Amino acid sequence: MKKRSLLALAMVGALSVSMLAGCGSSSTKETQAPAGSEAATEAATEAAKESTAAGDGKVYYLNFKPEQDAQWQELAKLYTEETGVPVTVLTAASGNYETTLKSEMAKTDAPTLFQVNGPVGLASWKDYCYDLKDSKIAGELTNDEFALMDGDSMAGIGYVIETYGIIYNKALLEKAGYTQDDIKSFDDLKKVAEDITARKDELGFSAFTSAGMDGSSDWRFKTHLANLPIYYEYKADDIDTTDAIKGTYLDNYRNIWNLYINNATCDPSLLSTKTGDDAVAEFVTEQAVFYQNGTWAYNDVAELGDDNLGMLPIYIGAEGEDKQGLCTGTENYWCVNSKASEADIQATLDFMYWCVTSEVGTKAMCGGESAMPSGDAGMGFVIPFKGNLESSNPLVNIANQYVADGYTPVAWTFSTMPSEEWKNGVGSALTTYAADQTDDNWAAVVSAFVDGWAKEAAASK
Amino acid sequence: MEKAIKRYLPIFVLPTLAAFIIGFIAPFIMGVGLSFCEFTTVKDAKFVGISNYVKAFQDTIFRHSFWYTALFAIVSLIVINVCAFALALALTRKMRGTNIFRTIFFMPNLIGGIVLGYIWQLIFNGILAKYSTALALNQWLGFWGLIILVSWQQIGYMMIIYIAGLQSIPGEVMEAAQIDGANSWQRLWKVTIPMMMPSITICTFLSITNGFKLFDQNLSLTAGEPSKLSEMMALNIYNTFYGRSGWEGVGQAKAVIFFVIVVAIGLVQLRATRSKEVQQ
Numbered sequence: 001m002k003k004r005s006l007l008a009l010a011m012v013g014a015l016s017v018s019m020l021a022g023c024g025s026s027s028t029k030e031t032q033a034p035a036g037s038e039a040a041t042e043a044a045t046e047a048a049k050e051s052t053a054a055g056d057g058k059v060y061y062l063n064f065k066p067e068q069d070a071q072w073q074e075l076a077k078l079y080t081e082e083t084g085v086p087v088t089v090l091t092a093a094s095g096n097y098e099t100t101l102k103s104e105m106a107k108t109d110a111p112t113l114f115q116v117n118g119p120v121g122l123a124s125w126k127d128y129c130y131d132l133k134d135s136k137i138a139g140e141l142t143n144d145e146f147a148l149m150d151g152d153s154m155a156g157i158g159y160v161i162e163t164y165g166i167i168y169n170k171a172l173l174e175k176a177g178y179t180q181d182d183i184k185s186f187d188d189l190k191k192v193a194e195d196i197t198a199r200k201d202e203l204g205f206s207a208f209t210s211a212g213m214d215g216s217s218d219w220r221f222k223t224h225l226a227n228l229p230i231y232y233e234y235k236a237d238d239i240d241t242t243d244a245i246k247g248t249y250l251d252n253y254r255n256i257w258n259l260y261i262n263n264a265t266c267d268p269s270l271l272s273t274k275t276g277d278d279a280v281a282e283f284v285t286e287q288a289v290f291y292q293n294g295t296w297a298y299n300d301v302a303e304l305g306d307d308n309l310g311m312l313p314i315y316i317g318a319e320g321e322d323k324q325g326l327c328t329g330t331e332n333y334w335c336v337n338s339k340a341s342e343a344d345i346q347a348t349l350d351f352m353y354w355c356v357t358s359e360v361g362t363k364a365m366c367g368g369e370s371a372m373p374s375g376d377a378g379m380g381f382v383i384p385f386k387g388n389l390e391s392s393n394p395l396v397n398i399a400n401q402y403v404a405d406g407y408t409p410v411a412w413t414f415s416t417m418p419s420e421e422w423k424n425g426v427g428s429a430l431t432t433y434a435a436d437q438t439d440d441n442w443a444a445v446v447s448a449f450v451d452g453w454a455k456e457a458a459a460s461k
Numbered sequence: 462m463e464k465a466i467k468r469y470l471p472i473f474v475l476p477t478l479a480a481f482i483i484g485f486i487a488p489f490i491m492g493v494g495l496s497f498c499e500f501t502t503v504k505d506a507k508f509v510g511i512s513n514y515v516k517a518f519q520d521t522i523f524r525h526s527f528w529y530t531a532l533f534a535i536v537s538l539i540v541i542n543v544c545a546f547a548l549a550l551a552l553t554r555k556m557r558g559t560n561i562f563r564t565i566f567f568m569p570n571l572i573g574g575i576v577l578g579y580i581w582q583l584i585f586n587g588i589l590a591k592y593s594t595a596l597a598l599n600q601w602l603g604f605w606g607l608i609i610l611v612s613w614q615q616i617g618y619m620m621i622i623y624i625a626g627l628q629s630i631p632g633e634v635m636e637a638a639q640i641d642g643a644n645s646w647q648r649l650w651k652v653t654i655p656m657m658m659p660s661i662t663i664c665t666f667l668s669i670t671n672g673f674k675l676f677d678q679n680l681s682l683t684a685g686e687p688s689k690l691s692e693m694m695a696l697n698i699y700n701t702f703y704g705r706s707g708w709e710g711v712g713q714a715k716a717v718i719f720f721v722i723v724v725a726i727g728l729v730q731l732r733a734t735r736s737k738e739v740q741q
Contacts, residue, residue, distance in 0.1 A: 099703055106502040124501050124706030213597070215684065272597035272686065273586040419705040428688040435598050448688075460705050 057347025059087040062104055062111040064097050064332060067296065068379045074372055075364050079354060085347050095215060098420075101125075105337075112340040112348040115156075117331040118415025119241065122148060122155055123460070129155035130338035130345055136353045137385075146384040148333045156333030159356070160365075160381040163399035163409075164224055164294030165326040166312040169304060172205055172289045180310055186255065186317035193263040196289060207263040209288040212274030213431040220276075220292055221257070222427035225314065226449075227327060227414045229253040232318040234413055241416040243457040247450040252316040254442055261434045264288070269435040294327075295395040298380060306394040313407070325402040329412025330384075356385040368392030418456035425452045496713040501706075513714035517701075522689050523715060526697040527722075533604065533693060534672030534726075537611050541668045542661070545616045549623030550649075563624065567617035574614070578681025581610045585682075596683055603683035603691035610678050615671065619664045626660030627653070658738040662731065669730055673723050694719050 059079075063072050069091040076087035090111070092100035097115070104111050105128065116122045122129070131153035132138050138154060141147060148156035166189075173179065176196050183189050193207035200206055211221055229249035234240060236248060261268040265282050280300045283291040291301070292314065301309065313324045336348050355361040363371050364378050366389040371378030380393045391397060403409060417423060425448040433441040466473075491503065496513055498506035517523060548566060552559045569577070585606050586595050596603050630653065638652045654661070676695040679685070685692030685700065692700065698719060702712030 102502060102703075102709075106504050120706070127501070127505075267593060269593040269598070270590055270595065272595045273582075273590070421700075421704040424700075424704070425688065428686055431597060432687050435594065444688075456705065460707055 057085060057341075057343035057345075057350075059085060059113060059344070059348045059351045060109060060111045061087065061089045061113040061348075061351075062097075062101055062115070063089055063091040064115040064117075065296075066091050066094050067299070070376065071364055071372060071379050074374055074376070075355065075361065078360060078373060079351060083350075083354075085351065087351060110337055110340065112337050112344045113352065114335055114337060116148070116333050116335055118148065118333065118412075120415060120418065120460070122150060122333075122335075125335065126150050126155060128335070128337050128339055129153070130336040131155070132157055132336065132349075135336075135349050137349065137356060140353070140356055140385040140387065142384050142386055142388070146330060148335075156335045157352075158330035158332060158384055159334050160332050160379075161328060161330050161384055162295050162332075162382070163311075163326045163328040163396070164292070165314055165399075167283070167291045167293055167297070167301060167395065168310050168312060169283070169286060169289050170308050170310050172286055173310075176203055176289065180312065183312055183315075185321055186252070186315035189312070189315050190255075190259055193259055193290070197263040205286060206265045206282075206288045207290055208260050208265070209279040209282040209291045210264050210266045210274040211257075211260045211271055211292075211434070212276060212278055213271045213427060213434070214273060214275040217274065217276035217279060218427045218431075219423070221260075221430060222423045223414050223417070224294075224327070225256065225260075225292065226253065226417075226423075226426060227412060228256070228314055228316045228318075228410065230413045230416070231327075231410050232316070240413075243418075243454065245450055245453040247446055249316065249318055250446055250449060252318055253449075254445075256314065256316045257430065257433075258437070260292070261437075268437070271434045272431045295380075295382075295393055295399060298393045298395050299377070309394055309398075311395060311398045311402075313402075313410070323406070323408050325407030325409045326399050327412060328399060328403075328409040329415075331412060331415055356383060357387050362387040362389055366391060418453055419460050421459075422448075422452050422456040492713060493717055496710060496717045498713075499707065499710050501709065506710075509710065513710040514718070516708075516711045517714045517718060520701075520711075520715075522692065523694075523697055523701075525690070526692050526694050529600075529604070529691070530673055530675075530693040533607060533675070534669050537608055537615075537672045538665060538668045540608060540612050541615050541619055542664055544612065545619035545664065546623050548616065548620045549627055550653075552620070553624055553627045563617075563621070566620055569614045570618045572614075574677030575681045577610060577614055578678045581606065581613075582682050597686035600687060600690035603686070606682055607675070607678060607691075610682060611671070611675065614678075615668060619668065622660050622664050623657070626657045630656045655737070655739050658734060662734040662738065665734055666727060666731060670723060670727055673719075673726070694722075 059076075061072065061076070063069060069089070072089040072091070076089045079085065079087050090100075090104070098121075101111070101114055105114075114125075114128075116125050116129075129150065132147075133152075133154040137157060138147065141157065146158035146161070147154050148158065168180075170180075173192075176192070176199070178192050183192055196203060196205070196207040212218070213221070229247070229252060230245065232249045232252075233246060234242070237246075261271060265287050266274060279291060279293075280297070282288050284301055284303055286304075290312075293301075311326060313321070313326055315321050315324065318324075334352060336345055336352075338345070340348070355365060360373060362383070362385075364373075365381045365383055367378030368380050369377050369392065380391065380396070382388060382391055382396055399409075426445065429441070429445040429448040433445050495503060495506055497508060497510060499509045499513075500506035552563055552566075582596060585602075589595050589602065594602070596606050634652060634656070635648065638648050643651065674695055675693055676699070679691070679693045679696045680699075683691040685696055689697070689700075694715075698712050698715045700712075701715055702709050
């Protein structure tokens with residue numbers, strides 16, 4: 001009896017020890033000096049020396065853009081090889097950045113580098129933002145517009161400039177008998193789209209790709225398209241942000257939304273189920289001419305051929321739109337966690353500086369095909385830093401051409417939208433309206449837009 | 462022997478107790494504390510009193526989601542248990558292939574809720590597209606979609622519990638009833654069901670609390686569309702927490718309210734069904 005219980009005890013003991021061992025396994029990596037030539041050994045000692053010089057700082061970047069995850073991982077590895085500073089990159093799943101950030105920030109090893117999407121995002125994280133005013137990277141900015149200020153302190157730095165509009169397929173538009181020169185206003189766009197719809201069977205394609213309201217695509221309309229009525233209202237009232245939107249341009253919003261949904265590849269009642277991938281598929285298989293999206297979508301549509309892609313401003317029929325350009329701005333601001341240790345903050349600042357100034361870094365961020373040292377495609381960004389390189393993304397070049405031709409870019413006012421709840425409210429109302437286009441259902445959109453804004457602005461205070 | 466086991470009580474209890482404290486007690490206490498605070502991350506919170514609770518009770522959507530969830534829990538409770546019981550009765554008969562059927566009915570339960578939600582969303586929307594509508598356009602379509610989904614998922618699980626219960630009914634009792642002239646309907650109501658009360662207690666408890674706590678399926682099937690009308694309580698809490706900056710505490714307060722409601726309902730239900738249990 002005694003023996004058996006002793007045995008049991010021993011087993012329990014062994015079990016718990018192995019459990020604890022499982023928990024405690026820390027990631028101690030063995031540093032292996034490359035064997036072989038003397039030069040290699042020398043390089044290794046050099047690297048080791050440098051790493052001690054940099055202190056014990058480490059970088060933990062919580063990345064917002066899933067489409068660039070591979071590039072950031074590679075860049076992190078390169079930086080570690082070059083300097084010995086460990087860099088961890090974690091990418092949040094699409095649409096889950098805030099969720100991930102909130103839980104990661106509560107950890108002992110919190111992200112040292114994270115992102116906010118603009119003034120509204122900053123409101124919840126301002127206590128965590130290190131003042132970047134005196135940092136080296138702030139000196140690299142080409143335009144102060146891309147610094148996100150919180151009073152006097154520079155809370156964030158935009159690291160990528162993006163542009164969106166209506167991407168179109170040149171060949172298909174010509175097949176329908178039009179060119180970009182025929183579309184200079186909302187009325188033109190409407191005429192062309194409705195003409196294509198009328199001849200849909202004969203032409204074999206539709207005007208617009210499906211305006212999917214699934215979670216993977218609804219931001220194109222509840223956020224990006226909604227930017228236009230807000231932009232024009234701010235412009236008319238000469239303000240940058242407000243707690244009470246008036247909805248002056250909501251009729252225009254209705255017109256462009258009607259145009260999108262009634263001249264698309266699918267019945268408007270099916271939009272709630274259509275995804276972002278559906279729209280891409282329709283566009284690249286030439287089922288539709290127009291596709292509202294931005295420079296970041298280039299890789300998805302590249303197979304149509306660079307010369308075949310054009311971009312149009314999103315006309316909504318507001319006054320002065322003959323000079324309206326594409327929508328350009330950023331919702332990606334880098335912030336450094338002020339609650340991280342001194343050494344980590346310094347390491348993070350050095351990493352950011354390296355990314356936007358070193359040859360490898362800028363090439364990875366701005367370059368297109370095979371810009372990464374491994375031969376993979378680069379991130380294709382336009383960065384607001386002095387180190388910016390010429391882009392190989394044709395959509396970016398189109399956007400630059402608009403500016404060069406004297407068109408006024410539309411600012412990204414959607415970073416002033418009061419909350420996610422507001423966007424979701426507008427999105428739901430748009431979906432319901434699309435399925436049944438009555439005035440009552442539009443009144444619900446207006447209410448979500450105007451009343452919802454006031455309510456959310458008050459609630460988020 | 463018994464004494465020896467008692468001596469090692471701490472060793473046997475400790476791992477589970479530690480897990481329970483780390484995984485339940487500690488977060489629970491922290492959660493209740495945070496419901497009185499304003500915070501962005503759980504580590505630095507500022508005490509604000511009961512204002513979070515005031516905001517939570519003022520939220521009309523939260524009230525709507527309570528009634529919607531309650532209705533869902535009741536309907537799913539009835540559908541799941543009636544179907545599971547019927548299946549269990551059918552699959553304890555002596556016939557060929559019962560094990561295969563049990564396995565097949567149990568299998569949906571092995572798939573995660575999110576995956577199920579997206580698969581069923583495709584199925585439902587595929588059918589509804591023929592009628593020019595979709596799950597996201599009508600809260601009652603979403604409601605019945607969720608009922609079908611969770612029934613499909615949970616009937617097999619409850620069935621296994623009922624089968625175990627049915628198999629533990631002594632054959633003599635049934636035989637005696639039969640000799641006394643009870644027909645099969647009477648045997649079901651007067652013998653089987655009373656003898657099954659322990660299983661029924663477990664199954665009703667599980668299905669009613671699952672109904673209230675439903676989250677993944679709700680998130681992936683309807684995501685609360687249209688305009689939050691098909692948002693159940695757990696999803697409402699989640700959306701409150703992440704939807705607006707500064708509302709984390711309100712989400713936390715709602716979670717505490719939710720906990721109290723689920724515990725109260727669970728206890729009432731346990732007491733009601735326990736009292737009907739009979740000694741074998």
